[in-house]
Amino acid sequence: MDQSKEQRILNSVSYNAVKGDPESVLDCIDNYCSQKEWAMNVGDEKGVILDKVVEEADPTIALEFGTYVGYSAIRIARLLKPNARLLTIEFNPEFASIAREIIEIAGLSEKITIIEGHSQDIIPQLREKYQVDKVDFVFLDHWKERYCPDTILLEECGYLKKGSILLADNIVYPGAPDFVKYIRSHKSFDCTNYPSHLEYMKVEDAMEKAVYMG
Numbered sequence: 001m002d003q004s005k006e007q008r009i010l011n012s013v014s015y016n017a018v019k020g021d022p023e024s025v026l027d028c029i030d031n032y033c034s035q036k037e038w039a040m041n042v043g044d045e046k047g048v049i050l051d052k053v054v055e056e057a058d059p060t061i062a063l064e065f066g067t068y069v070g071y072s073a074i075r076i077a078r079l080l081k082p083n084a085r086l087l088t089i090e091f092n093p094e095f096a097s098i099a100r101e102i103i104e105i106a107g108l109s110e111k112i113t114i115i116e117g118h119s120q121d122i123i124p125q126l127r128e129k130y131q132v133d134k135v136d137f138v139f140l141d142h143w144k145e146r147y148c149p150d151t152i153l154l155e156e157c158g159y160l161k162k163g164s165i166l167l168a169d170n171i172v173y174p175g176a177p178d179f180v181k182y183i184r185s186h187k188s189f190d191c192t193n194y195p196s197h198l199e200y201m202k203v204e205d206a207m208e209k210a211v212y213m214g
């Protein structure tokens with residue numbers, strides 16, 4: 001059976017990246033996806049915005065929706081302090097297993113926990129099953145129509161504290177209009193928009209940061 005695009009990305013990382021070097025894994029994925037096959041990684045341009053917001057948040061507990069092949073999980077985890085950790089939620093089992101291998105090549109398996117399932121099912125389990133009390137940083141990069149309901153669910157479950165930072169990908173393309181409307185009109189969130197471009201393309205995109213004010 002033909003290999004999937006995601007399997008071909010893993011092959012390229014496995015062959016070209018330096019084991020234990022997250023930067024070389026990121027460079028390998030960016031080179032492959034800009035030169036060979038486009039894929040929906042946050043990419044190197046929006047990735048710099050992600051880096052800056054993660055450094056600002058300096059999270060002990062970080063959460064990600066939409067692991068895909070693990071590119072943004074590696075981007076986030078490589079910046080985490082020694083005892084900090086990232087929980088990343090992916091519902092596609094093939095993506096989750098490819099991400100696990102790519103994260104292992106990057107040498108970040110100790111800092112990243114991949115949880116398989118739908119975000120709306122996993123969020124209520126984070127406290128009991130994953131010992132999460134509060135979340136310091138959340139990266140939203142899964143189904144765009146899930147951004148808004150999952151943000152509401154995070155707040156309802158009490159995972160957000162004063163200063164928790166949310167960062168959402170694809171605000172312009174594919175777009176998350178209900179999330180933008182909700183988050184910008186909600187009194188407890190202080191929002192900032194970061195114009196950028198769709199990964200590996202000249203198409204306009206943006207990221208939205210929302211700081212929870214308690």
Ligand SMILES: Nc1ncnc2c1ncn2CCCCCNC(=O)c1cc(-c2ccc(F)cc2)cc(O)c1O
Nearest residue numbers: 040066067089090091117118119141142143170173174
């Ligand atoms: N734990 C969970 N719960 C719910 N859904 C879950 C999930 N885990 C995964 N998913 C399901 C997410 C599926 C991928 C989400 N990302 C996207 O759909 C996405 C699409 C584009 C895109 C742009 C231009 C195009 F022409 C085509 C596609 C770009 C991006 O940066 C994207 O992030």
Ligand SMILES: [Mg+2]
Nearest residue numbers: 042141169170
């Ligand atoms: Mg995205």
